[in-house]
Amino acid sequence: MLATVAKDDHPQGSIDWASATVKDGDLTVALTGEPSTEWAQRVQAIVERLERPGSGWAATKVTRTGVQVTAVTAGAEDDLRHLLDSAVQQANADFAPSQESGGSDAGDERSQADREMTEAFRSFSDEPSEDDPPS
Numbered sequence: 183m184l185a186t187v188a189k190d191d192h193p194q195g196s197i198d199w200a201s202a203t204v205k206d207g208d209l210t211v212a213l214t215g216e217p218s219t220e221w222a223q224r225v226q227a228i229v230e231r232l233e234r235p236g237s238g239w240a241a242t243k244v245t246r247t248g249v250q251v252t253a254v255t256a257g258a259e260d261d262l263r264h265l266l267d268s269a270v271q272q273a274n275a276d277f278a279p280s281q282e283s284g285g286s287d288a289g290d291e292r293s294q295a296d297r298e299m300t301e302a303f304r305s306f307s308d309e310p311s312e313d314d315p316p317s
Contacts, residue, residue, distance in 0.1 A: 193218035228269040
């Protein structure tokens with residue numbers, strides 16, 4: 183019996199910044215890709231964890247189809263973009279297929295949690311790590 187992988191097993195999404203609109207200070211921007219409800223909830227949780235009092239916007243709501251941010255103030259665009267892009271990138275990493283079969287961690291005696299955290303920290307880099315196989 184062959185196991186099939188459901189399309190939502192590895193949801194990925196990205197922000198379609200070209201779709202961004204601001205009306206009365208409220209930002210609406212679409213998501214592209216195949217994000218699931220769980221993926222959107224993960225992005226929402228990351229945003230909530232990273233938001234700080236005094237930011238140049240109020241509430242953020244993430245759904246499978248888009249992101250809405252209320253009360254965005256002029257000058258906060260770069261910080262808000264960084265926050266949203268970072269949250270999406272982290273959610274994509276969280277839902278990425280595991281590399282358990284024969285990857286660079288083959289024979290690695292670290293715990294699964296340690297390997298996952300290693301990958302999370304490595305995802306912050308723009309350069310491949312020493313352990314990554316050559317492209």
